[in-house]
Amino acid sequence: MFAVSEPPRFLVDQNVGKLAVYLRMLGFDARRFGNGSDRQLLSEALAEGRVILTRDHLLRERRLVKKGNLKVMLFETEVAEDQLRQLLSDMVLHSFILPFSRCIECNYPLYPVMKETLSEKVPPYVYQNQTEFKECHHCGRVFWKGSHWQAMQEVLNRLGVDNNPSC
Structure with a gap:
């Protein structure tokens, strides 16, 4: 179990990519790592102070990880919701x-x-039927409490996460 005193920032390996969406849905800084070497993944995580999330067992064997300089969370399952459940636990x-x-x-x-x-x-x-909106100032996307929001609420309910009623 990892002890954390402030919200962790994650670097999500492409082999658990959907997990990044779930983490963002919960409000966590979860950056996806694109195509690159393990060395680059480790270097970026270390430079940015991020926890690596992966299914790659070999990353745990790296010196930086074994010495405790870098945290790696390893997942056995391919199911993103189960990965999130494990991470939250x-x-x-x-x-x-x-x-x-x-x-x-x-x-x-x-x-x-x-x-x-x-x-x-x-x-x-x-526009006619919604009253609350949020916008991303970076990409310009607008969010509201539509059917996609309801589906995400169901995921939160299955995970036992308290739902914030804001959109």
Whole structure:
């Protein structure tokens, strides 16, 4: 079990890529690692102070990891929801969860935005029927409590995570 005193930042290996979306949904800084060598993955995680999330057993054998300079969380399962369940259990992260506070696409924080500024950015039906919106200032995506939000709420419920009612 990892002890953490502040919200951890993650570097998510491509072999557990969907986990990054779930972590962002919970409000964690979870950057995906693209194509690159293990050496590059380790170097980036160390430079950015990130915990590596992976299914690659060989990463745990690296000197930086064995010496304790770098944390690696290893997953056996391919199922992202089970990976998240394991991570929440092993790292005791519940006090840092801020659901729907990060962009699930680009990992940047979301900000509340006035509905009146969105008439050209969202579909007319959404504009008429929704009242709360958040926007990513980095990629420009707009989020609201639609069917995708409801599906994410169901994931949170299955995981036993307290849901923040904001979008």
